[in-house]
Amino acid sequence: EAGVAQSPRYKIIEKRQSVAFWCNPISGHATLYWYQQILGQGPKLLIQFQNNGVVDDSQLPKDRFSAERLKGVDSTLKIQPAKLEDSAVYLCASSWAGGGGYTFGSGTRLTVV
Amino acid sequence: QQQVKQSPQSLIVQKGGISIINCAYENTAFDYFPWYQQFPGKGPALLIAIRPDVSEKKEGRFTISFNKSAKQFSLHIMDSQPGDSATYFCAAATSGTYKYIFGTGTRLKVLA
Numbered sequence: 001e002a003g004v005a006q007s008p009r010y011k012i013i014e015k016r017q018s019v020a021f022w023c024n025p026i027s028g029h030a031t032l033y034w035y036q037q038i039l040g041q042g043p044k045l046l047i048q049f050q051n052n053g054v055v056d057d058s059q060l061p062k063d064r065f066s067a068e069r070l071k072g073v074d075s076t077l078k079i080q081p082a083k084l085e086d087s088a089v090y091l092c093a094s095s096w097a098g099g100g101g102y103t104f105g106s107g108t109r110l111t112v113v
Numbered sequence: 114q115q116q117v118k119q120s121p122q123s124l125i126v127q128k129g130g131i132s133i134i135n136c137a138y139e140n141t142a143f144d145y146f147p148w149y150q151q152f153p154g155k156g157p158a159l160l161i162a163i164r165p166d167v168s169e170k171k172e173g174r175f176t177i178s179f180n181k182s183a184k185q186f187s188l189h190i191m192d193s194q195p196g197d198s199a200t201y202f203c204a205a206a207t208s209g210t211y212k213y214i215f216g217t218g219t220r221l222k223v224l225a
Contacts (some may be wrong), residue, residue, distance in 0.1 A: 042204075043157065093156070
């Protein structure tokens, strides 16, 4: 089966600019996650979707981050305006509904200068 | 209480040796404990996972040992190979939501 697709792979922006990341999960996977991985740290959950509904966004900095999953398939994560501390790899993952071992994409490496 | 503590931060092992990585958790509600392997430039990949109803799970050269009373679990890599050189993350979650809490990672280097 095809894996979790993410784009772009890399993005460099200046602080206060906006940026968007795209994720296409594995076909049929109802649950989709966005994680933030800062260099040298473990991934941290930002938001979890079940189909096109948000299950948990308690750790999403909502003043600057937003995410949506239209039609329960693709998802986009947006940052506006970006800060230096947003520099990280943004990982998307998906799983079957109620499944534990989910599959990660290769991520988008964001550098904010 | 939501933390997962992982050690060591880095590990160097000779080819053929045993690599051991340890994790500890606080939240007794956690009931799913996966290990992920991450190569540079790639996303984490699921290696093996365990639930607290068993004390050990083995898949090939990879074994998870689980101690429920101590709230600790560990990954053993037998006959370590240079291709195993990667960063390993433990994680914990409740099976209701599968929202992972990751450890800080262990960078493993296996010398040829």
